[in-house]
Amino acid sequence: MQLQKIDKARYRSHLNKVIFACIICLTAGSLGISQTLIVLFPDQDGSHFHWNLLGVVTSALVIGWLLNKFRAHPFMYEVVYVWDLKQALNRVTRKMPKLKKAAQQGDVDAMLAMQFSYSGSKQLWELDDNTITLEDLGLWQAELDTLAAKYQVTLDIQQYDEAILKKF
Template identity: 70%
Template sequence: MQLLEIDKTRYRKHLNIVIAACIAALVIGSLGIARVLIVAFPDPDGSHFHWNLTGVVLTCVMIAAVLKRVQHHPFMYEVNYVWQLKQALNKVTRKMAKVKKAAQQGDVDAMLAMQFSYSGSRQLWQLDDNTLTMEELGIWQAELDALTNQYQVTLDITRYDASLLDKF
């Protein structure tokens, strides 16, 4: 995955619309489905928990199917990009202990994975206005910069590919 420039205002606007639409669909869909099931299959005890749960589950499945279908629509470009970025960063994070150990030993691929993680996290946190951890990220970046100087490595983030993580 390559890091791309994203318009923060457009991203936030579209994300808010997607979230609001999902919430509305969940409420309307789950209540509607549950109501139809309760009318069709009444319970003499008056407990309709299983029908309510069925309505929520079916609505969630339908929302997921719709989101999957429209994920490549231009309206969803920024939202989909951030979703993919989060997945890519999660892959690196799960292997970060091994990646950091390999970077300490001079592994260029490990350093590149760390650079991608730090650059991607910086972008993600700026898009989400999560500035609380930026100082900590700066410390991690300085440690990585020290390693690149120590091993005389130049990192080109455009060379990053998730398959680099396979060896860790």
């Protein structure tokens, strides 16, 4: 995955619309399905938990299917990009202890994966207005820059390929 420039206002607007649509669909779908099943198959005890649960699960599955179906739609571009970015960053984060150890020993691929993680995290946190940890990120980036200078390595995140993580 390569980092791309994302318009924050457009991303926030589209994300809010997608979330709102999912909430409305989940609410309406759950109630509609469960109420229809309750009318068709009433329970003598008055407990309709299983019909309510079935309504929620069915609605959630339909929403998931719809989100996947419209994943390639231009309206979803920013939302899907951030979703994919979060998944890519999670894959790097799971390997971070090994990456840090390898970077200390001069492994260029480890430093490149860390650079991708730090750059991607910065973009993600700025898009989501999560600026609390940006100071920590600056410290981590400074440590990585020191390692890159020590081993005379130029880190270009355009060269990052997720396949290098298999090595760690």
